[in-house]
Amino acid sequence: MLDIQKIRADFPILTQKVNGKPLVYFDNGATSQKPQIVIDAEVKYYQEINANIHRGVHTLSQLATDAYEISRGKVKDHINAKFAHEVLFTSGTTFGINLVANGFASILKPGDEVIVSSLEHHSNIVPWQMLCEKTGAILKVIPINENGELIIEAFDALLSEKTKIVTVNHISNALGIINPIKYIIDKAHAVGAAVLIDGAQAVPHLKPDVQELDCDFYAFSGHKMCGPTGTGILYGKEEWLNKLPPYQGGGEMIKEVTFEKTTYADLPHKFEAGTPNIAGGIVLGTAVDYLNNIGFENIQHYENELLEYATKRLLEIEGLKIYGTGKNKASVVSFNIDGIHPYDIGSIIDKLGIAVRTGHHCAQPIMNFFCIPGTIRASFSFYNTKEEIDQMVEAVKKAQTMLS
Ligand code: C6P
Numbered sequence: 001m002l003d004i005q006k007i008r009a010d011f012p013i014l015t016q017k018v019n020g021k022p023l024v025y026f027d028n029g030a031t032s033q034k035p036q037i038v039i040d041a042e043v044k045y046y047q048e049i050n051a052n053i054h055r056g057v058h059t060l061s062q063l064a065t066d067a068y069e070i071s072r073g074k075v076k077d078h079i080n081a082k083f084a085h086e087v088l089f090t091s092g093t094t095f096g097i098n099l100v101a102n103g104f105a106s107i108l109k110p111g112d113e114v115i116v117s118s119l120e121h122h123s124n125i126v127p128w129q130m131l132c133e134k135t136g137a138i139l140k141v142i143p144i145n146e147n148g149e150l151i152i153e154a155f156d157a158l159l160s161e162k163t164k165i166v167t168v169n170h171i172s173n174a175l176g177i178i179n180p181i182k183y184i185i186d187k188a189h190a191v192g193a194a195v196l197i198d199g200a201q202a203v204p205h206l207k208p209d210v211q212e213l214d215c216d217f218y219a220f221s222g223h224k225m226c227g228p229t230g231t232g233i234l235y236g237k238e239e240w241l242n243k244l245p246p247y248q249g250g251g252e253m254i255k256e257v258t259f260e261k262t263t264y265a266d267l268p269h270k271f272e273a274g275t276p277n278i279a280g281g282i283v284l285g286t287a288v289d290y291l292n293n294i295g296f297e298n299i300q301h302y303e304n305e306l307l308e309y310a311t312k313r314l315l316e317i318e319g320l321k322i323y324g325t326g327k328n329k330a331s332v333v334s335f336n337i338d339g340i341h342p343y344d345i346g347s348i349i350d351k352l353g354i355a356v357r358t359g360h361h362c363a364q365p366i367m368n369f370f371c372i373p374g375t376i377r378a379s380f381s382f383y384n385t386k387e388e389i390d391q392m393v394e395a396v397k398k399a400q401t402m403l404s
Contacts, residue, residue, distance in 0.1 A: 002298050008383050010035040010290075021353025024388045029173050029332060029379030030357050031223045032204055034287075038226055041286040045279040053278055054252055054269070064278055071285030072268070078288045079218065080209045081235055085267040088234045088241075089281045093200040094123040096219030096234030097167070099271060100196055101127035103244030104165060110136030113162040115193075117142040117150055118369060119172040119179065122362045124198045128167060137164070144369060148175040148324035156187060163193040170202035174363040174377065175324025176307075176332025178202075185215050194240065200224060204381065205303060205330045207296045216240050222280065227287035231280035234271075241267050248273040299382045303331035306380045306389065313393045317400065323366075323375055331380040334361075337396070340403050342376045348399035354392050 008014050011033045016023045025033060045067070051060035053068050069084070076084045090096045108114070114128050114137055132139045140163075142155045150168075159166075166188040171178050185195045196217040199208055203220045210218050217240065222231030236244075246253055246264055250273035255263040264270045291299070310333050314320055319338030336342055346358030359374040360367045367374055378392060 002294065002302050002382065004302075004383065004385055007294065008385075010037065011383055012036055012039070014383065018353045018355070019351050021351075024354040024384075024391050026378040026380060026384065026388070026392060027355045027357050028204065028381040028384075029201060029224070029361075029377060031229065032226050032381055033383070034226055034228070035290055037290055038228070038283055038287050041283045042228060042279050045282055050279075052275055064282075067282045067285075068276075068278055071282045071288075074285040074288050075233055078207060078292065079233075079235055080211050082211060083238055086235055086238055086241065088236065088268045088271045089276050090219075090232040090234050091230050091277065092221040092223070092232035093198060093219045096217070096232055097123055097196065097198060098127045099234055099247040100165075100217050100219075100236070100244070101131045102247050104131055105134050106245050107243075108132075108135040108137040108164055111162065112137040112164045113140050113158075113160070114138070115140045115142060115155070115158055115163055115166040115188075117155075117168045117179070118144045118365050119148070119150060119175070119177060120167075120169055120363065120365070121173050121198065121200065122364070123200075124167055124169060124196075125365070138162075141365075142168070144366075147326040148172065148177050148366070149326040149328075150177075150179055152180065152183065155184065159187060159191050159193070161191055163188065163191050165194045165196065167196040167198065169198040169200070170208065171199075171205065171330045171332075172324065172363070172366075173201045173332075174361040174366045174375070175326075175334050176201075176330045176379070177324050177326045178328040178330055180328075181215070182213060185213055189214070201330065201332075204291075205296075205300060207292075210235050222284040222287065225287055226290055227284040228277070228280040230277045231284045233284075238267065241271065246270050246273065250274045294382060302382055303380055306384055306386065307331040307333070309386050310378060310380065310389045310392075313389055314396070317393065317397060319400070320396075323370055323372075332377060333379075334375040334377045336372060336375055337400055340400065342374045344403055345376050345396060345399045348402060349392065349395040352391075352395040352398070354395050356392070 053065040194216040199220040218235040223229040253273040342358040
């Protein structure tokens with residue numbers, strides 16, 4: 001059992017008033033709030049050990065380097081990677097996916113195939129379209145059903161020896177559907193394809209085990225899991241990271257530079273050109289510790305309760321339709337109300353202190369599938385409460401009355 005009031009006290013922002021009302025923050029899918037321990041760690045870094053890493057022999061540089069590498073080790077343990085050098089620091093999921101898509105430009109030939117799904121965030125569509133344009137490869141798309149679930153037989157039918165990479169999200173940001181990624185990974189491997197999992201929406205809710213999943217790449221963002229913005233991780237299997245070319249050239253990613261030829265540094269530095277977000281990388285480790293102290297089993301259990309409660313309460317509202325009704329879901333409810341634009345509901349309930357996301361959620365193909373301009377998305381975290389859900393339901397009812 002989680003002591004939610006004690007947990008809430010860790011998050012200073014949650015005591016704020018917005019538009020004169022207590023903040024109800026249900027936009028966790030966009031970014032999570034940060035506990036004091038994470039905020040303090042960021043300040044402490046700048047107050048005590050700020051220096052560039054992997055470059056200086058001086059004490060501060062070594063302290064900063066050690067802290068950065070300790071954090072990499074924490075992430076390695078957290079996702080159960082085999083080696084710390086398989087864990088690359090990035091600026092976020094988007095960067096990680098682009099790094100891989102860019103690398104595959106040196107592997108794909110015209111006529112090769114890349115499989116994405118209809119449930120993807122634009123970050124896991126556009127880089128692959130760009131790759132296909134560059135290489136002459138063909139983009140294939142796994143369709144979804146009315147519940148927002150991938151049609152898995154259609155995926156099976158798309159696979160062939162032409163498939164070179166399959167890239168799907170672990171959890172859909174727009175609908176909250178959890179995808180059967182283990183099945184997808186095993187099936188893709190059976191035809192020799194690599195698999196990238198976009199874990200952006202999964203890492204706040206669960207602890208991925210990359211060895212058990214056997215995925216080739218797993219990308220995620222730090223800011224959705226209580227860490228700072230501008231941080232992220234790309235996990236890649238050693239053999240794949242050795243095969244892919246560097247994404248960016250610059251300092252720290254080289255062994256030797258002459259005007260005739262440059263040789264590249266070993267992993268992970270080959271993919272970490274330039275001065276990174278050092279404070280952010282270090283503090284991401286603090287966020288991982290914080291979440292593990294709460295415990296992902298506890299988080300999942302409690303968030304499932306919130307999901308069930310919110311679904312039940314919202315469905316009491318006449319004319320309300322939920323999108324993403326598949327069984328396997330994270331704590332996200334995406335909905336619309338008959339005849340009312342999602343933006344109008346979002347704006348009115350914001351005046352009542354409730355923060356939700358409205359719009360297409362950077363997943364336009366999903367909205368096109370359901371023939372809607374967007375949805376209202378309430379995405380819950382372990383620091384939210386049923387009382388806050390009640391407040392949202394009352395606010396949505398009020399907005400409905402005002403707008404109809
Ligand atoms: N989704 C949302 O409100 P970045 O911006 O690089 O940290 O993450 C991109 C990204 C990639 N994949 C998925 C599944 C995502 O949900 C996101 C970010 C936020 O849904 C902001 S658009």
